[in-house]
Structure formats: C-alpha cells, structure tokens
Amino acid sequence: MITAIGRTVREGVEGVGRAGHFVAESAGATRELRTWLPLATAHARALGVDSLPIALFIALFTGIVLALLASYSFTGAVPLYFVGTLVEKTVTLELAPVLTGLALAGRVGASIAAELGTMRVTEQIDALETLSYDPYAYLVVPRVLAGTVMFPIVVGLAMVVAVAAGWAASILLLDISSVDFVKGMRLFFTDFDVRYGLVKSASFGAAVTLIGCMCGMRARGGAQGVGQGATQAVVYSATTILVLDAFWAVVWLLGKSR
Amino acid sequence: MKRSNDFVVGLTVLLGAAIIIGATLWAQQVDLRKRDEPVLARFRDVGNVRVGASVVLRGVRAGRVERIELGRDGWVELAMRLDPGVQLPRDPVVLLNEASLFGEWQATITEESAIPRDEAVTRQIAEARAAGGNMLPGATLPDIAQLTAVAGRIAGDVASVAGRVEVAFDDQAARELRSSIRNFAAMSATLEQTVRLQSKNLDALSGELRLGMGRLAGSAESVQSVAQRIDSSTSTGQVRHIVDDVATAAARLKETSEEVRAMSRQLTRSQGQLELVLHRSDSVMAKINAGHGSAGLLVNDPALYRNSDSLVTELRSLIADFKANPKKYVNLRIF
Numbered sequence: 234m235i236t237a238i239g240r241t242v243r244e245g246v247e248g249v250g251r252a253g254h255f256v257a258e259s260a261g262a263t264r265e266l267r268t269w270l271p272l273a274t275a276h277a278r279a280l281g282v283d284s285l286p287i288a289l290f291i292a293l294f295t296g297i298v299l300a301l302l303a304s305y306s307f308t309g310a311v312p313l314y315f316v317g318t319l320v321e322k323t324v325t326l327e328l329a330p331v332l333t334g335l336a337l338a339g340r341v342g343a344s345i346a347a348e349l350g351t352m353r354v355t356e357q358i359d360a361l362e363t364l365s366y367d368p369y370a371y372l373v374v375p376r377v378l379a380g381t382v383m384f385p386i387v388v389g390l391a392m393v394v395a396v397a398a399g400w401a402a403s404i405l406l407l408d409i410s411s412v413d414f415v416k417g418m419r420l421f422f423t424d425f426d427v428r429y430g431l432v433k434s435a436s437f438g439a440a441v442t443l444i445g446c447m448c449g450m451r452a453r454g455g456a457q458g459v460g461q462g463a464t465q466a467v468v469y470s471a472t473t474i475l476v477l478d479a480f481w482a483v484v485w486l487l488g489k490s491r
Numbered sequence: 492m493k494r495s496n497d498f499v500v501g502l503t504v505l506l507g508a509a510i511i512i513g514a515t516l517w518a519q520q521v522d523l524r525k526r527d528e529p530v531l532a533r534f535r536d537v538g539n540v541r542v543g544a545s546v547v548l549r550g551v552r553a554g555r556v557e558r559i560e561l562g563r564d565g566w567v568e569l570a571m572r573l574d575p576g577v578q579l580p581r582d583p584v585v586l587l588n589e590a591s592l593f594g595e596w597q598a599t600i601t602e603e604s605a606i607p608r609d610e611a612v613t614r615q616i617a618e619a620r621a622a623g624g625n626m627l628p629g630a631t632l633p634d635i636a637q638l639t640a641v642a643g644r645i646a647g648d649v650a651s652v653a654g655r656v657e658v659a660f661d662d663q664a665a666r667e668l669r670s671s672i673r674n675f676a677a678m679s680a681t682l683e684q685t686v687r688l689q690s691k692n693l694d695a696l697s698g699e700l701r702l703g704m705g706r707l708a709g710s711a712e713s714v715q716s717v718a719q720r721i722d723s724s725t726s727t728g729q730v731r732h733i734v735d736d737v738a739t740a741a742a743r744l745k746e747t748s749e750e751v752r753a754m755s756r757q758l759t760r761s762q763g764q765l766e767l768v769l770h771r772s773d774s775v776m777a778k779i780n781a782g783h784g785s786a787g788l789l790v791n792d793p794a795l796y797r798n799s800d801s802l803v804t805e806l807r808s809l810i811a812d813f814k815a816n817p818k819k820y821v822n823l824r825i826f
Binding site for chain 2 (some may be wrong): 275277278285321382383386387389392393396416419421424427431
C-alpha cells in the first residue's frame with residue numbers, strides 16, 4: 234500500500250512536472266512567430282467559429298430553462314422581475330463560460346488530442362522535428378492562442394443569446410413583461426459580470442487547448458493510444474475547467490465582494 | 492482557403508466584440524453622448540445604494556445612479572444620470588430608500604414639501620442644504636434592518652409588559668377581578684336605571700326645550716318681520732326723513748340753548764344790577780330809618796306829618812271854597 238501511495242505521488246509529481254515542462258516549451262515557442270502565425274486563423278476558425286452553433290444552441294436552452302426555473306422558484310415570495318436578475322447574473326458569471334467551456338472541451342479538446350495523437354503515433358511529429366520544425370510552435374501555439382482568443386468570443390455571444398432566450402421565455406412562457414425583465418436584468422448588472430465571464434472563458438480556452446495538445450502529443454501506441462489521449466483530454470479539460478472556475482471565484486469574486 | 496479563414500475569423504471576432512460591448516453598454520444604460528450634466532446630490536450616508544441603482548421621480552424610473560464618491564467634510568456625493576427630457580420638480584431633494592425587501596435601494600427625487608415628516612430626515616436635508624454648492628440636498632431613510640431593530644425593541648417591551656402582567660395576574664387577582672366584574676355589573680344595572688330615569692327627564696326637558704325653541708323661532712320671525720319693515724322703511728326713505736327732522740330739531744334745540752344761555756348771562760348781569768340797586772336801596776332805607784336826610788326827616792318827624800295833614804285839610808277847604816265862590820278868587824276882565 235505504501236508502495237502504491239508512493240507511486241501515485243510520484244506519478245502526480247511527474248504529471249505536474251510534464252505539464253509544467255509542456256507549458257514552458259509552448260511559451261518559449263511563441264517566439265517563432267513566422268511558424269505559428271499563418272496557422273492561427275485556420276485554428277481559430279476550427280476551434281471558435283465552427284464551435285458557435287453548438288455553443289449558441291446550448292446557450293439558447295440554458296437561458297430558457299433558467300428563466301423557467303427562476304419563475305418556478307420565485308412564485309409568491311420574490312418579485313418576478315428578479316427572474317431577469319437571476320438570468321443575467323447566472324449566465325454571465327457562471328453558466329455561459331462553464332457550459333460553453335465544457336461543451337468545447339468535448340469538441341475541441343478531443344479533436345486536438347485525436348489529431349495530435351494521430352500525428353504522434355504516425356510519427357508525423359517526429360518528421361516535423363527531423364525537418365527542424367518546432368512541434369510546439371507548429372502544432373501547439375497556434376491552437377492554444379486560437380482557443381484563448383476565440384473562447385471569449387464564443388462565450389460572449391453565448392451570454393447574449395442565453396439572456397435573450399431567457400428574456401423571450403419570460404415574455405412568451407411566463408407572466409413577466411418585457412419591462413420587468415429588463416428592469417430586473419439591469420438592477421444589479423455591472424460590466425464586471427461580463428469581464429469576469431470573458432476572462433474566465435479565456436482561461437478555459439487556454440486550458441482546454443493546452444490539455445488537448447498535451448494529451449495528443451503524449452499519445453503512444455496505435456489507435457488505442459489516440460483514443461486514450463482523446464478521452465484523457467476531455468476528462469482533464471472538464472476537470473480543469475471546474476477547478477479554474479473555483480479558482481477565479483476565490484481569487485476574483487471573493488476579493489471583490491470583500 | 493487561408494484568406495477565407497482570415498475573413499471569417501476576423502468578421503466573427505469583430506461582430507462578437509461589437510455585440511458583447513453593445514449589449515454591455517445597453518444593459519448599463521451608458522449615455523455615450525453625455526450631452527446633459529449629471530445631477531449631483533449630497534448625503535451624509537448613502538446606505539446600500541450602488542452604481543446603477545434606479546432614480547425615481549414621482550414613482551417612475553427616470554434615470555440611474557452613475558457615480559458615488561466620498562466628498563469633503565464627511566459628505567458623500569452622488570451623481571445621477573437622468574433620462575432625456577426629465578424635468579426636476581420645484582425645490583428638489585433626493586431621498587435614498589429601499590425599493591424592495593431584497594436589499595434593492597433607489598434614489599427618489601421629490602419636492603421638499605413632500606418629504607416624510609421625520610425629524611432626522613428634515614435635519615439631514617437642512618444640513619445638506621446649508622453646505623451650499625450646486626448639489627441637491629439629500630437624506631437617507633432608515634432601511635429595513637433599522638426598522639426591524641426598532642420593531643424588535645418594541646416587541647421586547649411588549650413581551651416585558653406581558654410578563655409583568657402574567658406575574659401580577661395570580662389567583663387572588665383573578666378573584667378580585669371576578670368580584671370587580673360583579674360590582675361592575677351591579678353598577679351597570681344601577682347606571683342603567685339612572686340613565687332610564689334621566690332619559691325621561693331629558694325627554695321632558697327636550698319637550699320644553701322644543702317649546703322654547705318654537706317660541707324663540709316665533710320671536711325670530713317677529714324680529715325678522717321688524718327687520719323687514721325697517722328694511723322696507725329704509726328702502727322708501729322714511730327713516731331718512733325722520734333722521735333729517737331729528738337733525739333739524741337738534742339744530743333748533745341748539746339755537747334755543749344758545750339763546751337760553753344768553754338770557755342766562757343777561758339775567759346774571761340783571762341780578763348783579765338788582766343786587767346793587769337793592770344794596771343802595773338798603774343803604775337809603777337805613778339812612779331814612781336813621782332819620783338822615785330830607786326823606787328821613789319826612790318819615791321819622793311826626794310834626795311834619797301833622798303839618799302836612801293840616802295842609803291837606805286846609806287845601807281841601809280851599810278847593811271847596813274855590814268851587815263855591817270862584818269869583819272870589821278869579822276876577823276875569825276883558826278890556
């Protein structure tokens with residue numbers, strides 16, 4: 234048992250060390266601008282623009298369900314215009330970044346891990362290294378930068394769509410007027426809500442792409458290794474998103490509320 | 492393909508950024524034109540008001556709190572951005588109060604004459620106004636926590652009173668209370684009889700009163716009739732004629748009075764002259780009585796009387812002789 238504990242601790246430390254090394258290598262590779270810059274927009278389109286439909290779809294139904302849940306919870310006790318407050322606060326601060334991040338973790342993280350894993354097991358990455366290409370500058374940096382930039386855009390649009398969906402649901406499905414919903418939404422709205430959500434989603438984007446790249450680059454064996462890498466990428470990305478969510482809440486929200 | 496990617500990503504980023512920024516500004520109600528200056532108000536304490544809180548005018552949302560800053564001399568300055576076209580009332584003041592039970596505060600702009608009759612609020616308004624400057628005076632109304640605290644104290648006092656009542660209300664007190672209730676019932680019965688008796692008296696009294704009122708009404712009618720007559724006399728000029736006659740009589744009376752006063756003065760003078768005459772007469776009479784002078788001698792000397800009497804006698808006999816023998820005394824010749 235002691236051996237098992239020792240092995241677990243060692244593997245954990247090794248994992249942290251590998252992750253740190255990977256991040257350091259990626260940061261160092263950003264200097265090779267000519268390598269990664271031409272590839273960045275292609276990855277931005279693949280990770281961001283192509284992810285918009287699924288992100289907005291999730292946001293649409295999130296907003297509707299939130300409005301209905303709020304109305305159900307507030308019946309009789311709390312004024313119904315607080316539905317607008319709850320929808321705005323919940324969407325901008327939490328649900329839009331986290332749900333979109335989780336969805337993109339599945340889509341983007343798995344995609345990157347599978348792609349890089351395949352390149353690894355088919356020795357394409359080795360070939361790049363042989364051709365004096367830095368695999369970090371060529372494969373990792375454009376994806377990470379594209380994810381970091383495009384995640385806030387996707388999440389910001391998801392916020393707008395979710396609040397609009399909640400607004401429409403309040404008018405069409407609930408006994409709340411448009412004026413009341415807007416009043417509640419504006420009641421406690423500050424630009425900090427949006428900034429907090431966007432910064433958080435940028436960190437999610439960086440984490441999901443970094444984890445996807447790391448899991449793909451570490452893939453070993455054949456198709457099974459690629460599948461394992463994709464699965465690990467999704468699991469680690471989802472876990473990291475939740476950890477980062479808590480981190481930002483403790484560091485930023487807690488500090489602000491004090 | 493590469494250019495297509497660049498265009499799509501660029502368009503998405505620009506559109507996304509524009510939509511996010513636009514939605515944020517709209518939700519924050521940011522006035523980008525900023526043509527109107529914000530309305531400033533001064534408070535000692537702004538309670539739980541936050542930036543973005545509603546500004547209410549006559550119950551209607553008319554703007555939002557734009558800025559809250561600490562000012563000099565312990566003041567807090569609050570900047571409010573009003574909606575376009577909103578006019579401030581005459582003599583405006585700003586009250587900060589809770590908008591709901593859920594911690595939501597608002598700034599209410601109202602006329603000073605419409606503020607609650609509360610000593611603390613009035614004092615805050617007066618203090619803020621006395622500070623001068625181009626800021627509206629403001630006051631903060633107590634929040635629900637303060638009201639709850641006061642209600643809690645009242646509830647505690649009520650509980651204390653109830654506890655004391657409970658202590659005081661033992662078995663003996665209950666018996667005494669029952670006895671008191673019985674006495675009270677008896678007293679009520681007595682009082683009822685008295686009231687019934689007094690009611691009869693009051694009925695009689697009211698009948699008499701009614702009769703008196705009837706008479707009074709008759710008198711009033713008579714007075715009214717007299718008043719009407721006077722009114723009609725006044726209207727035909729009779730009273731005026733009477734008043735003129737009285738005025739004429741008074742003038743004549745005044746003239747007569749002046750004449751009597753003149754006669755009186757003449758009488759006074761005549762009296763003086765008469766007194767002087769009497770005094771002189773008295774003096775003459777005294778001299779006569781004293782036998783001074785010819786008259787005194789004539790009055791007081793009997794010989795003179797007798798000589799006079801003898802003279803008269805002889806004169807009579809002379810006249811008789813003259814009548815009998817006129818020729819003896821008269822000798823008339825012609826040529």
